[in-house]
Amino acid sequence: MFELSRRNFLSQGAAGVSTAMLTSLTRGDAPVSEKKxxxxDEVAFRGQTRRLKLMQGDRYMAALIFPTDYPTHFRLKPELYPVCTPSGVPVTxxxxxxFIHHQSIMTGHGKVHVDGTDHAVDFYRQLPYPNTERIDKFHKTHNLFQMxxxxIQKIVKADWKVTDQIQLRLILDWQLRDKESSGGKSVISEQRRxxxxxxxxxxxxxxxxxLSPHSQSLTLKADRHSLMGVRVNDLIDPDDGGMMHDSEKRKNPDGNYWDISGNRKAPRWIDCTGRIGNQTAGIALFSHPNNTRNEFYSRGWGLMILSPTLGHDVRVTKDKPLQFAARFVAHDGALAGKTADELSDEFAAVDYRKMFETEK
Structure with a gap:
């Protein structure tokens, strides 16, 4: 009797999409670099949800999906999903x-503590409204049903410019979700590019x-649920046969990497590569030297995080907003260490610190 496992089904489906993309090249279509x-902009179901499809020619590069707390399209963080290689392989x-709160390429923070309040607010997971009667049998120090x-990170403005690249400019309000409020109080104002x-x-x-305070100054408390990250395609994570490697030549690094030296030295980049169908593909995450701090967190189920607050608090005020940058590279084939170093050096040469002043 023929049996098709979940992994084989997904792998064959993704490979089919990618094969169709590659076949279009063999027919004599214009190379990817020559397509515009x-x-x-897609707004579906009378405005219940929205996404921006980011294309080169007739091919997906990625799509920006807007957050909404409407029940049938529920997501509290915007995300770039899918993210595809030039040949069309989806690698996120x-x-x-x-962990349903892991959303492709994402940004968030799990412990935002506003001055004058008695508790931190989560802007990373999808925690429900408090239920004092439910017991959390999986945690001894806290109860997720009561936290x-x-x-929600609401996108209040989005515009874009298309040249030899796509530039997206977003303004977001990180808002509370109180039962009594239709909108919720704004806590953080974010400019994202x-x-x-x-x-x-x-x-x-x-x-x-x-990230800037909307009104009151705040602290991003140390937490591994922060700041920029990517959940790789389940078919290429280390638990399913893929491999992670980093700039320090470690294989399948697991846990926190934030030291200056030693076994837990923070890398400049980390990559995850595996096979989808007959094709090798992956995605890498790069830090930037101008960031306040670069701390990495990676796990075998396919999560890679870059943050300044994995092990340290960060104070955010009007006079001192938090600026942070990361590069994500989806790639066909394996990513050699030397090539990753070159991509890292290229990104490091970008001085983004005055970007938000010049683009106001």
Whole structure:
């Protein structure tokens, strides 16, 4: 009797999409580099949800999905999903069977403590409204049923510019979700920039973020649920046969990496590569030297995080907003260490610190 496992089904489906993309090249279509970039704005179901499809020619590079707390489209963080290599292989995942708050390329923080309040607010997970009668049998030090609700990162403005790349400019309000409020109090004002382009076997996504208090100063408390990260396609994570490696030549690094030296030295980049069908593909995450601090967190189920607050608090005030940057590179084939170093050096040469002043 023929049996098709979940992994084989997904792998064959993804490979089929990618094979169709590659076949179009063999027919004599224009190479990826010669096709024009475009942004397709889709608002579905009378405004219940929205996404921006980020295209080169007729191919996906990625899509920006807007957050909403409407029940049938529920997501509290915006995300870039899917993220595809130039040949069309989707290398990220979202809402997987473990940890539904891991959403492809994402940004968030699990412990935002505003001055004058008695508790931190979660802007990373999808915690429900408090239920004092439910017991959390999986945690001894806290009860997830009593820590919510998680806030929402609302996109209040989005515009874009298309040249030899796609540039997205977003303004977001990180808002509370109180039962009595239709909107919720704003806690953080964020300016976020994405720059996307393809070059050779790479889809390159550079993200630049500035977080400022909406009114009261705040502290981003040390927490591993922070700040920029990516959940890789379940088919290529180390638990399913893929491999992570980093700039320090470690294989399948697992846990926190934030030291200056030693076994837990913070890398400059970390990559995850595996096979989808007959094709090898992956995605890498790069830090920037101008960041306040670069701390990495990675796990075998396919999570890679870059943050200034994994092990340290960060104070955020009007006079001193938090600026942070990361590069994501989706790639066809394996990513050699030397090539990753070159991509890292290229990104490090970008001085983003005055970007938000010049783009106001």
């Amino acid at each position: 970039y475009a942004v397709v 995942d979202t809402h997987q069977y473990c 919510g609700p998680s806030g 994405y720059k996307l382009f393809q070059r050779g076997p790479y889809t390159i996504i550079d993200q630049f973020t500035q």
